[in-house]
Amino acid sequence: MQPYIPNILPLGNLDFARLISWIGPANAALARYDGLLQSVVNPAVMLSPLTQREAVLSSKIEGTQATVDEVLEFEAGLEFESEKVKDIQEIVNYRKALAMASEFLEHRPITLSLLQQMHAVLLDSVRGANKTPGEFRRDQNWIGPAGCTIEQASFVPPSPLQLLDHLQTWENYLAVDDVDILVQTAVAHAQFELIHPFKDGNGRIGRLLIPLFLYQKRALGSPMFYLSEYLEAHRDQYYGRLQAISRGDDWTGWVAFFLEAVTDQARANTDRVRAILALYEEMKQQITVLTRSQHAITVLDTLFDRPIFRSSDFVERSGIPKQTALPFLRTLRDAGILHALREQSGRRPAVLAFRELLNRAEGRHVL
Structure with a gap:
């Protein structure tokens, strides 16, 4: 299998006639949620349980087995067995990475340097700490069953020789305004996952970028829109839609899935x-x-x-x-x-x- 070559952004092959029925409801649901969010005097304090929940669910997609109450109990000094502590520490790191990036965005837009800083925090002293935290990969990697060869892989990310070029193009795309902010968020998230710039932690960094990008584009008054609940509940479809891009260039199917996720999650978050x-x-x-x-x-x-x-x-x-x-x-x-x-x-x-x-x-x- 040859390394994947990412699409040029902005995309020119989206079927907007098919997407239009998804775009309106998704934007309306997000706007209602943001309106409620803006009425909260101190969202970082009052809604901290939602941030804890996002950290748990995004990490759960990657295989951790810890709950919100276990994370809080650990931080309060209760003891757990060593494997549970490893899971909890990954969740704590996720929360720290989100807080650090949110503060960064008060003054600057999302940059490749920010991605590296977030990655260093995410993998600090946990499983994956040997996967060059804070550095983009310099080797060819691939995704597939444990122990598979590159020929048996289900997906081979771009060659490390072109990696920085692809990342720079992706960073430039974040700086412009595409046709619709949620469509752009969907494309930015998927493109990041397909570029797969790190040896480990790509999924979590990519999901962290969703609220951060919406906040940067002022679609949110604070970076507190978390999508991992929906993505974890629809994990097979989530991965399947990303795979359909690399195998069949089905960006429209992915964007439709993402818009449905935003609509559903915005309503759940509002409640x-x-x-x-x-x-x-x-x-x-x-x-x-x-x-x-x-x-x-x-x-x-x-x-x-x-x-x-x-x-x-x-x-x-x-x-x-x-x-x-x-x-x-x-x-x-x-x-x-x-x-x-x-x-x-x-x-x-x-x-x-x-x-x-x-x-x-x-x-x-x-x-």
């Missing part, structure tokens, strides 16, 4: 954000009454930012004096808002959980 906002308003009233303190909103924001935590970390992150913060936590436990996952023992602090936030963010009973 989830509304549920979280409703909980915030409920808790604001309840915690204000329970604490009768000027610190009530600080307490609430700290819980939303990290719904599983050590009591000592709560004191540090909230900035509320210890002699005031710890009684607050006892009050919230007595009211059934917080639940203990580990009781205090000697110098070891208690680990507490804000269950209802996790349950609403996940749309199911988690804890």
Whole structure:
């Protein structure tokens, strides 16, 4: 099998007559979601469970087996067996890469250098750390069953000799405005996956680029539109549509799939954000009454930012004096808002959980 040669961008072979019925609903659903997002005073704090969820689901597509609550429990100091810790660390790195890239985009557009920085963070001290983190590949790679030869591969990415040329063309495409922003996002994501510039981590970097690119193009007020829930649920179709590009140049089929994913996910995200906002308003009233303190909103924001935590970390992150913060936590436990996952023992602090936030963010009973 010969290395894949990427299409020249912008594409000239998209069937817009076929896509038009998908483009309108996808853009409308995303706009409704963004409108809701822009009404959130501090989305990075209030909606942090959605970021955690994206990190878990995008990593799950690549085979990790850890849940949102396990990641938060690990960060709160609970212990897990070594294989689980490896999965959790990959998820933590994904979240760090997203945060770093979001900050980068406050001042500059997406660049190849940013991709390398994200990749270095993603593979830091985890499986794949021997796959040249932060560097584009210099060797020919291929995709297929474990142990297969290049002749048996299902896909052979572009030759490393032309890799930088393809990446530069891709970077230039991000800087222009194509016919439609969501169509351009679909093309940019797929082209990145087909170029496959890294030895490992291409799928996760490619999915991270979706909200980042929409944010760069101002289709989103903040980079918090996460598509991995849909892509993980339709994993076979996701990979099948990408493969149909390399085998049959079916870009229109891929873009239609992507637009359907955006429409479905935007609606699901909107419902989830509304549920979280409703909980915030409920808790604001309840915690204000329970604490009768000027610190009530600080307490609430700290819980939303990290719904599983050590009591000592709560004191540090909230900035509320210890002699005031710890009684607050006892009050919230007595009211059934917080639940203990580990009781205090000697110098070891208690680990507490804000269950209802996790349950609403996940749309199911988690804890």
